[in-house]
Amino acid sequence: MLRRLDLTAAGTADLRRVLPRAKVDVRAAVESVAPLVDAVAARGYAAVREATLRFDGVDVEHPRVPAAALSAALDALDPAVRDALAESIRRAVIVHEAQRRDTVEVQVVPGGTVTERWVPVQRVGLYVPGGLAVYPSSVVMNVVPAQVAGVDSIAVFTPAQKEFGGAPHPTILAACALLGVDEVYAVGGAQAVALAAYGDAAEGVEPVDVITGPGNIYVAAAKRLVRGVVGIDSEAGPTEIAVLADDTADAEHVAADLISQAEHDTMAASVLVTDSPALADAVDAEVERQVALTKHTERVTTALTGEQSAIVLVNDLEQGLAVVDAYAAEHLEVITADARARAERVRNAGCIFVGPHAPVSLGDYCAGSNHVLPTGCTARHASGLSVQAFLKGVHLVEYSAEALAEVAPHVLALAEAEDLPAHGTAVAVRTARA
Template sequence: MRGQVLHHRELRGVVPRAALDVEGALAVVRPICDDVRARGVAAVVEATERFDGVRLTDLRVPVAALQEALEALDPTVRAALEESVRRARLVHADQRRTSSTVRLAPGGTVTERWVPVERVGLYVPGGLAVYPSSVVMNVVPAQEAGVEQIAVTSPAQKDFGGLPHPTILAACALLGVDEVYAVGGAQAVAMFAYGARDADGALVVPGVDIVTGPGNIYVAAAKRLLKGVIGIDSEAGPTEIGILADDSAVPSEVAADLISQAEHDPMAGAVLVTPSVALAEAVQAELVVQVAATKHRDRVATALAGPQSALVLVDDLEAGMEVVDAYAAEHLEIHTVDARERATRVRNAGAVFVGRWAPVSLGDYCAGSNHVLPTGGCACFSSGLSVQTFLRGVHVVDYDEQALAGVAHHVVALADAEDLPAHGQAVRARFPDGLPA
């Protein structure tokens, strides 16, 4: 990109990006979701057998299985999860909103109340990796928001008797969530959107108000399809990391951080933006060595070689700032001599990690921040999962006669201007002797 001058919007069109065809996936998920809506439990069972190779006898995981998973959990892993939960609670508790009242006139107030949704469905992926951390990141903000009913779903696993991975079950038990389903994919999103009844008409899975959590392209497509039936957090696609770095960066650490996100998925994005040719070359050399030594080398190599990953050379760090803002990374690391100052200037990112001691891995588990973040450039207009995701602002309008009298003529004037006379009449009816002067 050296030497090119592009408008901010143009930059968005040329930065590396995974080729995701959510629209194409809609054709696959639509009949699945329609089937779940029509046939409920039977459709969910059939879809699970088709896609996961598991024939479910019960959609819901027995509470005893949750407790057994927690009791069998490696103490080291349990301690790590407990610390992750503790830190996440501290951060998310501070996000709680309080009601506020504005007095606009004597006897006239507007109060904004923050009300949690009643019931949420939280999706925890299965597949290439196990994500108990995603249980924490979904459940904690919902609990801190005051949501009364929290249900979790995660794909059934053949290797675990048709239940979700035991570490996921243990995380649910640790957080006190006992409504857990062994269902994944588009059928899980549809199950939460429409609810699911059995052949006798009994409601086995009540519908929810909002579905959150990351998943594969089919989960993202189902969320897009059903948005409006349910609320959603975002259409989260493959993970991505952007790194803005100068010559002060440590090449081995930059390479390690790129690999850490590339191991999630062959479609994961890893992008280094730097004005330093020397750093870019050193990172490339490190990648050759480190990729060969990592456990999931094939997956990582595929991700790093894809069109969604790149080493981007820019004229200077200011040009680099423009590029990373256009990229709008899910995770943005800043490895520069002035990292803290630059972090305050970032406009578009799901989360920003400042300096060499704040790798994305920290945010994935124990920073206290949330790792359910917008991907695919959506950080230009979306935020990560938070307490606010599960709250609704409700305005309560409380005016007495005097307060309405003081503004009645304005209401009527605007109603007449919009040719909606009945609106004005609704106010006139309250003052049969004429509008107050």
């Protein structure tokens, strides 16, 4: 089912070009989304309401979900799902609390200090996607780091569902209620990003400072358009998994993991990198067997047979490490002998799952790590969502008269070198009286 890509005779120079990747044209999506974003900026929720009717097939008069609906959703939640969400939250809090940054005060010279304070942004908009699946786990992954960071105001945006009379999915609402989030808007897609960025005073929607959360290509395009008006976490693309495995890996496990990501979307990428042709053959056979048994057979088959998915054969695990570094997967599993040692050598991945007992699905729900991760090779320069996404570093500079006088000649020399004499004067007028 999965196509084969033989790199055993290839060098490393062109790996980025030859490795399988979903073709996603955010620039084209930007062109189609820009009029909608502009309309929301100009007309607020009226433009959002029109878009929701057009795209989601439901007319939502007012976007904010009533508090009673949140409480009712939590009361009606399956106890097993509630317990699972509570455990997911508990573990995520443990990990994210460890990410807090301490204030650091440095004495540069006697009488001169620089203090770095980490200050939470005031208000955030957290996007929780709908579409092919329901993602209460994304509520957890967005809300927990924002709450741990100390954000004052949290608003969740999630699509209106025709099935539920224009309200978001009740499991999403229940997850919000469980986390104590009471500001939830039944708005999805690009229009949600625009509404979060620009707000609507008449509907009581205050604009946010930062928008985070995954979504489809139109959500990514809208994020690109509002970047600068607000901060964003990333432009998320289709989900992806890479598995680096040798002949110690269990083919049944590997196949199940590849299928689990293909289940998300027809554009999802599932890539196995191995130096074992025998494992490749065994995984192929297992994929065929397991796909026939899975619920979303058609979706999974489309993803696994697409150009974005493949089994990549390499000479050895050294070349395999070069391949996965070039691929820079959102999720990377390392299932090899000495898995931890090899995983520590990987530079580019959103999250690395080490050994045979840490599948990506664990990270999606209950590992404690965050599942909002960089896609589309951006793990080369970007990180997953964390407390840091909601914090700003602010420096406090304090100098005594004596400390300023000591450094004044250097400031004056640099101001003169840059032909900015007024900069020097701002120091000179203080030191002249000292």
